[in-house]
Amino acid sequence: xxxxxxxxxxxxxxxxxxxxxxxxxxxxxxxxxxxxxxxxxxxxxxxxxxxxxxxxxxxxxxxxxx
Numbered sequence: 549x550x551x552x553x554x555x556x557x558x559x560x561x562x563x564x565x566x567x568x569x570x571x572x573x574x575x576x577x578x579x580x581x582x583x584x585x586x587x588x589x590x591x592x593x594x595x596x597x598x599x600x601x602x603x604x605x606x607x608x609x610x611x612x613x614x
Contacts, residue, residue, distance in 0.1 A: 566573060
């Protein structure tokens with residue numbers, strides 16, 4: 549019950565904070581979007597390179613029989 553009440557209080561304070569500091573929230577959000585895109589792109593490139601390495605070194609079932 550204490551956790552539920554704490555969650556409700558946190559939710560109310562968070563909504564009040566968003567209303568009061570909406571412009572600051574948008575400024576932070578605009579600053580975070582490019583960082584998230586760059587990190588996501590780096591991760592995608594890394595996973596793509598690893599996938600190419602994995603598929604190029606894995607022998608096919610026909611090669612295993614020989």
